[in-house]
Amino acid sequence: MRRRWGPIVTGVALALTFAVLIGLGTVGPGADGDDTSPAAQGAPAPPSWMRKLDAGEKPPQFVLFSFDGAGSHDHWRRILPLAEKVNAHVTGFLSGIYLLPDARRGEYAGPGHDPGHAAISFGGSEEEVATRIADLNDAVARGHEIGTHYNGHFCAGNEPSGGRWSTTQWTAELDQFFGFVRDAATRGLLVAEDRIKGGRVPCLEGDFEALAPAMAAHGLTYDTSLTSEGIAWPQLHNGIWGIWEFRVPVVRVPALAGKKVIMMDYNLWYSLNGAREDPSRDKEFTAVTLDTYRAAYQAALNTNRAPLTVGNHFNDWSGGAFSNATEQFMTEVCVREHTVCTTYSQVIRWMKLQDPEVLDTFRTMPPAQVT
Numbered sequence: 001m002r003r004r005w006g007p008i009v010t011g012v013a014l015a016l017t018f019a020v021l022i023g024l025g026t027v028g029p030g031a032d033g034d035d036t037s038p039a040a041q042g043a044p045a046p047p048s049w050m051r052k053l054d055a056g057e058k059p060p061q062f063v064l065f066s067f068d069g070a071g072s073h074d075h076w077r078r079i080l081p082l083a084e085k086v087n088a089h090v091t092g093f094l095s096g097i098y099l100l101p102d103a104r105r106g107e108y109a110g111p112g113h114d115p116g117h118a119a120i121s122f123g124g125s126e127e128e129v130a131t132r133i134a135d136l137n138d139a140v141a142r143g144h145e146i147g148t149h150y151n152g153h154f155c156a157g158n159e160p161s162g163g164r165w166s167t168t169q170w171t172a173e174l175d176q177f178f179g180f181v182r183d184a185a186t187r188g189l190l191v192a193e194d195r196i197k198g199g200r201v202p203c204l205e206g207d208f209e210a211l212a213p214a215m216a217a218h219g220l221t222y223d224t225s226l227t228s229e230g231i232a233w234p235q236l237h238n239g240i241w242g243i244w245e246f247r248v249p250v251v252r253v254p255a256l257a258g259k260k261v262i263m264m265d266y267n268l269w270y271s272l273n274g275a276r277e278d279p280s281r282d283k284e285f286t287a288v289t290l291d292t293y294r295a296a297y298q299a300a301l302n303t304n305r306a307p308l309t310v311g312n313h314f315n316d317w318s319g320g321a322f323s324n325a326t327e328q329f330m331t332e333v334c335v336r337e338h339t340v341c342t343t344y345s346q347v348i349r350w351m352k353l354q355d356p357e358v359l360d361t362f363r364t365m366p367p368a369q370v371t
């Protein structure tokens with residue numbers, strides 16, 4: 001059975017993130033400060049935390065808010081002012097076909113799939129795509145970052161899914177993603193191709209050994225699709241591909257008797273009620289999710305200070321419970337002392353400023369655990 005236009009089939013119990021809604025992501029790095037791209041000319045000075053640590057100094061507690069799909073106008077309108085208010089920068093992982101109007105869906109052929117088919121919506125009308133391009137431009141101008149959530153969102157059950165793709169197939173997927181970005185540039189998109197430096201694969205499904213060479217060939221330098229038990233420092237993949245891995249933490253959820261869950265919106269929802277729409281429980285779901293985020297943050301802050309990845313989609317699942325939790329968390333955490341809410345590329349930049357031995361010291365600490 002193949003679901004073509006509906007929500008993604010959630011195959012493997014845990015990891016499924018998906019973006020049913022159209023959502024566009026944020027744009028390039030830069031925002032926090034000194035970016036040397038032409039687009040950033042006139043940008044403010046680098047933030048005060050963008051420097052080498054003093055001897056014995058602890059790292060800032062980085063929090064990486066990221067939104068898969070990144071195409072929802074409503075959600076961009078919510079996140080952009082909120083982020084500005086609390087001095088946060090976020091990363092949007094754009095589904096490339098959100099830049100492709102429905103009338104042109106035939107221009108996308110997912111690896112192993114017929115042209116014009118995907119597990120999520122295409123871009124909608126020309127007008128909707130134009131609105132989305134404006135949202136993305138606004139996000140980039142404000143210093144947010146855009147990465148890739150690839151295109152067709154083919155997850156387990158919608159075969160051949162990303163988990164089975166070869167390097168050749170991932171290359172075709174990324175070729176098309178960048179093709180859509182280039183095409184949108186002719187319609188006003190200002191997200192520079194070379195500022196798209198990383199991504200998250202749909203449903204966290206993919207054979208990294210197959211994916212990594214395709215990423216490297218497209219100039220991507222980070223991934224945030226693999227998971228870790230607890231909150232761990234980013235690491236270069238074996239040093240082979242030059243790709244940083246920012247792992248999505250698996251943490252104990254206090255409200256679920258300590259059950260361990262991949263800390264992403266969909267996975268939390270799945271663990272709460274099998275990911276069934278139940279707006280009557282929205283406040284409860286928001287509270288459980290918020291408590292999980294708070295506990296994970298505190299665990300990292302108190303121990304290894306590993307950057308905390310908060311992975312989400314722009315979604316309104318179960319009464320908006322998960323978006324509400326994320327926005328609330330952003331509001332309270334990003335203004336805290338020693339805390340920096342920023343983008344993946346900015347954290348990579350910060351890591352490169354550090355003495356490698358100092359970073360190794362943190363890296364060898366056990367991942368932070370919610371107890």
Ligand SMILES: [Zn+2]
Nearest residue numbers: 017018019068
């Ligand atoms: Zn997704």
